Amino acid sequence: MTKFRPCIDLHNGQVKQIVGGTLSDDGAGLKENFVAEASAEEFAQRYREDGLGGGHVIQLGPGNREAALGALGAWPGGMQLGGGVTIENAESWLEAGASQVIVTSWLFDGDGVFRMDRLKELSEAIGRERLVVDLSCRRTERGWTVAMNRWQTLTDVEVNEASLDRMAEYCAEYLVHAADVEGLCGGVDLELVELLGSWGKIPMTYAGGVGVMDDVLAVDRHSGGKLDLTVGSALDIFGGSGVEYEALVNWNRRE
Template identity: 25%
Template sequence: MEIFPAVDILGGRCVQLVQGRRETASSYGQPLSSALRWIDEGATALHIVNLDGAFGSAGANVDVIRELITETDVFLQLGGGMRSESDATGWLSLGVDRVIIGTAAADDPSIINRLSEEHGSERIMAGVDARGGEIAIHGWEKTAGEVSVWAKRFEDEGAGSLLFTNVDVEGLCEGIAVDPIQRVMDAVKCPVVVSGGVSHVTDLRILRELGVAGAVLGSALYNGMLSLPAILEEIQ
């Protein structure tokens, strides 16, 4: 199981939000400093989120993300603000290893197929954000149907992997909710990375038992509830 420390970027700073609300942001300094810290502690992959992009400014933080690409040597997956094929292609051309397509895929699932054909399915991850068991889109403001159905649709369109985020528990540091994850795992065969609520080693043990391919660590890592070296030792 791959561990992805999160480096969420808002206004050029590394932050953590609670359930995606901008007003809850806690700042943790320069994104590169956080990235290098997690790499120094053993991370081999990072989960980058362009929050300004998610909030509507797709071109924001280009210089910051470019710095992460050039100054690190680990696997980078990037989400936030991928509103079009050109957005995704631009980031892939810049050097991101994998892009995460969320709302754009829900609006037009065939975008997954076209990007996978052009860049390879291993570089295209579909974002499956869930709230109350339904897919949450447009900044988690709207829902659009059963999450497992959407997960299967994205897989059928050619997504090489899925990022499942449970909005209901994201940022609360109160643990994962197993049932929504299990429904997605039952619906697809492609690798699934889980984000949202991972707060204890027990959560990671459960995810491993469920067979997930990876886990994103955010708030609990930044506030000290989780220790990255201890987690990496545990899963190995």
């Protein structure tokens, strides 16, 4: 059964909703859908009060450490932490209150070549159950290709049954942003949803493109209930109008 998992996306220390494909190192062309007045800590406290576990705090670039620590402190053990995670700092984020750490770019070299040795090393260091692998991807002629460095750099990993099988031995969950539709509220990538749902061997969270409640229903239906999902720019608490936060809280409470 598909569940809603909340998110806190941090950019320059603020909670924001950003069109994923516009992120870059120099900030040129960045498109922001929403910038919150409330702090990351306040959002985490609200999720805690509403019993929305399994969500994630994502640091989109530098300047987000204090905000991330505030969110984790507001709900110790209640949210995952991603963004800039390496083997050197993973344990410190867990000690700061992250339920799990989410890792992407560190698993690849500078050319985007996957390093299985790094995945094994990190899994052994912190424990498989505390590791989430981010397979956020872009659609390419080969299917879906994992992208790193804030979705700017394509890697040599395709999202398919073989790659999902290969990494699942060393992590507890996958997080998959469909970067091409992230922040656009124009509908989810149902082909990707179906691919992930048909595999469905460990917990997974899908993000990208949810615009209305029907998209939530579509993820549940097309994944066979195997995928959880997060909702960003369409959500009313993030300035959107397509999906009501309370509707998702009630969705999670259904039997």
